[in-house]
Amino acid sequence: MIGRSDTRSIKDSREERRLFEHRARTGLAFVIVFLLALVGRYVWLQVIAYENFSTRSESNRVNVRPLVPNRGLIYDRRGRVIAENRPAYRLEIVPEKVPGKTDGLDALLDELSTLVELNEDVRRSFHKTRRHYQMFDSVPVKFNLSEQEVARFAVNRHRFAGADVVSYLSRSYPYGELLTHVLGYVGRVDEHDIARLDKGNYRGTRTIGKIGVERYREKILHGTSGFERVESNVRGRVVRVLERRGAIAGTDLVLSIDVAVQQAAWDALGERPGSVVAIDPADGSIIALVSKPAYNPNDFVSGISQRAYKAILDTPYRPLFNRALMGTYGPGSTLKPFIGLAGLELEVVSPQTRMFSSGTFYIEGFSRPYHDWKDGGHGWVTMKTALEQSVNTYFYQLALDLGIDRMHAYLSQFGFGSITGVDMTGEGEGLLPSREWKQNSHGEPWYPGETVIAGIGQGFNLVTPLQLANAVATLVNGGKRHAPRLLYAAKKAGDERAERTNAPIAFEVPVKDTRAWQTVLSGMDRVVNGPLGTAKEVAVNTRYRVGGKTGTAQVYMLDQDATVTDEEVAQHLRDHALFVAFAPVNVPRIAIAVVVEHGGAGSKVAAPVARATLDAWLDQELTP
């Protein structure tokens, strides 16, 4: 042995074997002790901690996946599809599955950008939305991938842990900008949406109605999410479905819009900014709601780029602005029929009352002149002829006789100065001035001169095109004022047929004397059909009889005595041209308001737009 050098040269094989056997036995004992200890570890894992690991194994195996309902389709009143769902692919990332933190995500995005176009906008909005999802949620990166992008990703999928391409249904608007201000659009669910929506039902939904009908009817369009309990492998591939509750598709909607009429109004407006609203007076359904200029809603569905958005913002006349709903204009002479009706119903004047128009009107004791549009005036006129020729003097006097308080009270019954209650959000109220309003907003009393110009719809008065069209509809159907509706019918998932929805009645204007109403309507009839009517060109070659009223809203206050023709004024300072109409006169099937911004006098540009719209509707309606 070591240290005993005297004995070491001799090998004692018996002693060596004895020593080996001892060592082997000790070794085996060690082996058994250690392996028993190891088995002890397995006892701990498999017996004592069994419940815990069993549960974790189960939650590994089973995933609950949301099933996204198909969004309800939208049709126009003739059954044309105006909002549809098209199969598409989007790129999603589950942050939890990406190695590394934010750096890891950026590195992944860098890698992905070699296959899929990912610009700064896409990245920024991904990082913004991602904060509102859980780490284990799938966050959309880019929607509507091209076929090439999908193919390139599919080949390289294994390289990108945490990223995947998911098929979905993308919203699409076949009529593009024509219906933007009606339908609105859906867009990526953002942080504001997440705050207000029902998280459970939107677990798998990545887009939501942002404005328009898409937003207003979001709840029924979306449908009810389902879920699926699936067994999936470590890469998330589903091996089998354990339990399933299908999604219930959203409700299909039929809007009262008629695309053909909408198109006719759109085309008739040409390049000019403006608005057309057409309502069926019988039921308050909206036939056309045009606001121009508009923009293509399809650009917003997949997330619009900063540059494209800026281009829209830089377009003249604000395409994003919904004029039909929010644009407020001085109603001008289109208000005269309502003031006339107030005068008749409140017995301030009678249909036979005659007044003399000399071309200039003075309030007794004041020197300020108020003009007629025609030099030298119109001579003796009654209600009907005053409407026919739009005689200011008649309505100056009538307004003075009515007084602002009665005028305000009567006109508010037609919905002026308050929202119509249409099924859209963001509607403007307009302005129907009153003594009280003036005191509150200006801190000044009401002056008689303001009553005079209010009588011809100038001054403080403001209306939205929708308000104006709805007031005309109310006028022609005997005072029944609807809250106008875009929704015409709805078909719930599983239902055979669509169910009609009706516009609620907001108010019924009392009719004291039907002759008063008839007088005003026949005055409007003469505007188009009378020998001195201000909109005679509308009646040329019609198959039906039209009633209407022209109007001009002042944009820029010219010197009272200056005589300037439209051509001499810069385009953006020209007056807005207005025209309201209804047809056929005996049984009105449509009431319409047209505003052409900076169009000058109402009869010249607004009336032809109305005519084109009426034709598009009535050629269908009057054909048996």
Add this chain to the structure above:
Amino acid sequence: MPVWMGVPRLDPVLLVLLVLVIFFGLLVLYSASGKDLEMVYRQSVRLGVGIVAMLAISQVPPHTLRIWTPWLYVIGIIMLLATWALGVGRGTQRWLDLGLIRFQPSELMKLAVPMMVAWYLHARVLPPALKAVMVALLILLVPTLLIARQPDLGTALLVAASGVFTLYLAGLRWRVLLGLGAVMAAAMPVLWLIMKEYQRDRVRTFLNPEADPLGHGWNIIQSKIAVGSGGLSGKGWLQGTQSNLEFIPERHTDFILAVLSEEFGLIGVMGLMLVYILLIARGLHIASNARDTGSRLLAGSLSLTLFVYVLVNGGMVSGVLPVVGVALPLISYGGTSAVTLLIGFGVLMSIHGHRKFIR
């Protein structure tokens, strides 16, 4: 001496135990591979090659093996140096491309090191003198360090262990052994247990640079879930969800014990451990009856090395030892380690066949 199938030098006990392990292993592999018969077939072929090699070696007398030993060792060292210069492999240099086959020289050293140490001590007076111990340590340290730098800590550990076991069986004094043990403890679980978590993370990365980058510890967590959810009697063959749904990484190679534990439960684990203990015990018994010192030491060392495989692999799968690439003997998928092990058993059988007849 039993004459069985005309092959005189076989140990039926070892053979039966080996067949048991191999059969069980192929069963588990079928499940772990996702019912891939192709993979089971390939493994069967390798095991077949291993068994043929085992039978061939078993017919070679121990003293002939001893004559080969220094050559084997020197060739092994040269090849290890060659891997340093021109090795291939995923991030490491373990493989030597020999044109037709890719060869792992470190596997050869698993046999060559205990053989060389036994060869050296065979002619020495035992217990070994200080000089003999130093030479023996040199014999085992050179290849160990060469393998460790590849880096392949699992194999380095096994090679070192086989050399140390030879010295232990040669009667190396306990206090010297304890000193060696203290050195080895540097890579052992005792140290692991007193480490801080961030240190453990570093060690994990150090020990296995190929570790799955998707979150540290993923392997171990999923493996533990698989083992634990197996419970007492397991989920049943082919029924392991952790395995079938591919949550266990490396489930047909280093982590195949997790699959076995999940599907066959604690009963399966204990059964397997019993077979391994019987194999080791039988090996030590053969060693005790060997004809000469060199054979005795070699047989004993090979038997005890099997224990290191089982302990390290079992500890790694159950999360008590760091993840080092040590296969579960004869069960993990992969040719090289199975063939090496079977050749080792061939050596045992040769020693058994040429044991002394009179005690």
